[in-house]
Amino acid sequence: xxxxxxxxxxxxxxxxxxxxxxxxxxxxxxxxxxxxxxxxxxxxxxxxxxxxxxxxxxxxxxxxxxxxxxxxxxxxxxxxxxxxxxxxxxxxxxxxxxxxxxxxxxxxxxxxxxxxxxxxxxxxxxxxxxxxxxxxxxxxxxxxxxxxxxxxxxxxxxxxxxxxxxxxxxxxxxxxxxxxxxxxxxxxxxxxxxxxxxx
Ligand SMILES: [Zn+2]
Numbered sequence: 677x678x679x680x681x682x683x684x685x686x687x688x689x690x691x692x693x694x695x696x697x698x699x700x701x702x703x704x705x706x707x708x709x710x711x712x713x714x715x716x717x718x719x720x721x722x723x724x725x726x727x728x729x730x731x732x733x734x735x736x737x738x739x740x741x742x743x744x745x746x747x748x749x750x751x752x753x754x755x756x757x758x759x760x761x762x763x764x765x766x767x768x769x770x771x772x773x774x775x776x777x778x779x780x781x782x783x784x785x786x787x788x789x790x791x792x793x794x795x796x797x798x799x800x801x802x803x804x805x806x807x808x809x810x811x812x813x814x815x816x817x818x819x820x821x822x823x824x825x826x827x828x829x830x831x832x833x834x835x836x837x838x839x840x841x842x843x844x845x846x847x848x849x850x851x852x853x854x855x856x857x858x859x860x861x862x863x864x865x866x867x868x869x870x871x872x873x874x875x
Contacts (some may be wrong), residue, residue, distance in 0.1 A: 710774060710825050711735060717819065718778040718794055718827060728752075730770040736777035738830065747835040748775055755850060758874040766855035772853025773846065774825050780829040782813055791815065791837065792829035816845040824849040844871035 711722055714735065722735040728745040732752055749770065756768045767773075780792035793813035803815065815837075816828045826845040831838050851859035862873045 706823055710820060713819060714776040716825060717796060719771045720778045722776060728770065731772040732770040735774065736779060737779045740777055744831060744838060746841050747838035751839040752846060755843045755846040758852045759854065762874060764850060765838060766853040767824055767850060775842065776819065776825065776827040777830050778827050790834055792831055794829050818842040818845055818848045821849060821852050847871060847873045
């Protein structure tokens with residue numbers, strides 16, 4: 677009897693180990709897809725992986741400082757608080773989000789103010805006021821809905837701006853997973869509208 681218990685114990689240990697291993701495998705496969713997509717869009721290489729104090733996942737071109745990581749948490753906290761006021765329930769965990777911090781393609785906006793942006797291909801923004809000749813400058817960009825991932829530009833100051841961009845890009849993802857109609861109405865800014873969407 678005792679032998680059987682020991683044997684069952686060993687088997688269940690293997691089973692648990694196998695499930696953990698499978699999850700880790702699936703996650704790293706999803707991450708590899710995300711990383712190569714982020715590299716394609718930004719032409720950057722994301723050598724660095726870290727987590728915010730609240731558990732959001734971060735890939736970056738450089739090791740992010742604590743101010744950058746805290747600003748990401750801050751933006752997500754504001755987003756989740758608002759989302760709960762709308763009675764949204766899905767994807768309100770920090771660990772649901774993977775954020776890519778890319779090298780900025782310009783540091784200042786059209787008004788000469790510090791506002792790091794990434795250049796992305798124009799797509800639906802072609803011919804609009806955003807169009808810079810085949811590409812647009814954006815503070816951030818949603819990259820994947822499942823798992824939730826978006827790209828922002830590295831900041832060396834004005835971390836309040838980081839927090840805002842995180843909240844704003846996150847809005848699209850929260851809406852996608854909680855209110856598809858509202859999501860469809862607000863996803864494409866070339867038709868007008870902007871952020872914040874949730875107030
Ligand atoms: Zn947006």
